[in-house]
Amino acid sequence: MRVKEMADLAGTTPRAVRHYHRLGLLEIPPTVRGKRHYGVEHLARLLRIRWLAEGGLSLSQVAEMLSSDTRGADRSTVLQDLRAARGTIEAQRRSLEEQAVRIDELIARVESGSALSPAPTALTRFYDDLEDRVRKAGGDVAAVRTERQIKQVMAALGMIPDSAAAFVEELDDADMELCARQVCAFSRLPRLRAPEGLEQAHELAQNTYALCLRHKTAVVRALADLPDGALGRALWRLSHVMVVTGYPHPAQRAFAVHLLDLLMTDPDIAATIRRSAGKDPVL
Known part of the structure; x- marks a missing residue:
């Protein structure tokens, strides 16, 4: 499949795919008659990258986790990364709740003419x-x-x-x-x-x-x-x-x-x- 087709299936863009190539997260497929052809293995890898990134991991954390799969790292390292990502998400959630409270206060002020x-x-x-x-x-x-x-x-x-x-x-x-x-x-x-x-x-x-x-x-x-x-x-x-x-x-x-x-x-x-x-x- 072509890069746009794969990107569409993964819910991302060809530009993001090329960025993942530059970071070494996604293997560059062989070129056939001047065009890159992506297989199911590339799509699976891309889907996992997207799943991890959307779960709150930075791309550097994604790279570490994907690398740990290939080198047989201790699962405790993976758990540590996931728990750190969970902490980041929780902090973001609290921040959003605080923002919502401040916005509610602003709405109340506008409604009261203040x-x-x-x-x-x-x-x-x-x-x-x-x-x-x-x-x-x-x-x-x-x-x-x-x-x-x-x-x-x-x-x-x-x-x-x-x-x-x-x-x-x-x-x-x-x-x-x-x-x-x-x-x-x-x-x-x-x-x-x-x-x-x-x-x-x-x-x-x-x-x-x-x-x-x-x-x-x-x-x-x-x-x-x-x-x-x-x-x-x-x-x-x-x-x-x-x-x-x-x-x-x-x-x-x-x-x-x-x-x-x-x-x-x-x-x-x-x-x-x-x-x-x-x-x-x-x-």
Whole structure:
């Protein structure tokens, strides 16, 4: 039979057959009058290659298994390869199930009219509201958008616990107005002279710290849900890099540093931060 006929019978393509030839998986048949003619033995071999490959084995594993047939290798080697392939398939199955769950969440968000974002819906609503208030106050929304992008990156990496939504959901209208004023003032820091900018940055940090204390239970709960160990330290290092990159001006950096210093003065908040970030956290 010709190569296309055999490929059709095996559910593959002539191109795949030629690839198997190059890999040494399938013997090249003799040429008769300039044409290759494949026999039943070639079809049987091709069917076995396809069966093994579709079972989850890589072509290098297929080659090893086919080779073990001819050299009389211990069946334990074959079993080891098959079990490894089974493990790969199981991991792929779990990954697909996780993807299905995420897709279901996205479908639910679209159906509810929410934005498509890896961040919790409450956090997305918070930044939408904050950006609207800043815009109405004549402020620069760039700082809000930078903060939103930082949170989206962290959410995409699974570094924002669901309990973080509880904090923003507790904020009332007065709190949100304070947040909007804070953002407007924070955006003006780069335009101030050094002494005045530093003083303003410390005042903004004090205001933010006071807001955190008013909602301390929710803040501590969210911090307590952050990962600890190596993952927790990686989260804080990533946060530090993104804050430095997103807010490079010295006065804005001074705000972040002073805010962390203030948070560390509260024993409960400090304990939860150290559990995740380590002994000497940076922001």
